[in-house]
Amino acid sequence: MADKLSLHQVRAVIAVCEEGSFTRAATRENATQSGISQHIAAVERSVGVKLFERSAKGVRPTPAGSRYYRRCIEAVGTLQTAGEEMRALAGRVSGNLRVGLMPTFTRAALAPALMGYVRDYPDVKLKIVEGYSAVLTDMVLAEELDFAVVPTFEGRVGLKSRLLARDREMLISGRARGLKALAPVRLADCVPLKIVVPGTHNIRRRNLETYFQTNGIPIEDMIEMDAMIGTLEFVARSDWVAVLPSIICINDVGRGDLVVNPIVDPPLFAEFVVIAPARRPLGGEARRFLERMESEIAEIRTSWKEKFRAREPKSARKR
Secondary structure (H helix, E strand, C coil): CHHHCCHHHHHHHHHHHHHCCHHHHHHHCCCCHHHHHHHHHHHHHHHCCCCEEEECCEEEECHHHHHHHHHHHHHHHHHHHHHHHHHHHCCCCCEEEEEEECHHHHCCCHHHHHHHHHHHCCCEEEEEEECCHHHHHHHHHCCCCCEEEEECCCCCCCEEEEEEEEEEEEEEEEHHHCCCCCCCECHHHCCCCEEEECCCCCHHHHHHHHHHHHCCCCCCEEEECCCHHHHHHHHHHCCCEEEEEHHHHHHHCCCCCEEEEEECCCCCEEEEEEEEECCCCCCHHHHHHHHHHHHHHHHHHHHHHHHHHHHCCHHHHHC
């Protein structure tokens, strides 16, 4: 009887498993709660096994339900891949692409990557959303974005991820701090340390606080700010500092009122992943966009190596 299952029933299984609630699954699928319940009941009758456990805390998949969920997302992904292959046979790259990016990537890496992409794929309709990790993650889960780039995190049901970049963190300050550009700095020596940090819902905030606590770095004062342009403007005009990935600040070296310094003893790194709905594969439009972004990130890394190498004594460069 399993071959009589409809796509609506398969999507209902996926939605309930990912949302943990019949109500939220119904909202996501633009259906009624009773309709979702009927779909689940029909699937359970068809496969002859219980897929979900209901309780006051919500709905959880049984071991069989988790396994069936994985098969469902594979099936839905296969259907979507088939459509993409047909478009490829027609010799065109088209469609809609919705991308979520953190300010880390929009400030320096996006523009050059985007220039080549829109030139080569003019039939792709692009929508790019700038935001922080929590918002972007929710948008991917709701299928409002095809993919997003966020800091590495533990993962959530309904998402798949892969590493995009591992980047070194930098101390960003204004001229008032008196630091020499590109000179390595220990945060413990930067007293008094008055720092601008992202909000608690931002994954980077937790990583920064872990670094501060682990290495005994005293914080005199802290401002919470989820506004990248505002953060940079404030730091440039004051004696406050921020810690940001090197990708975002490559264009600030030697320009304007911001001073960039690599953090040492120990160095601090950030990892960023691409997240997408587990229930469907990345389309060709998305893969090509990511290729452009990865190429630009590689260029930024090369540029940083050249800047650090230029600071080395000539004798060290020859070795």
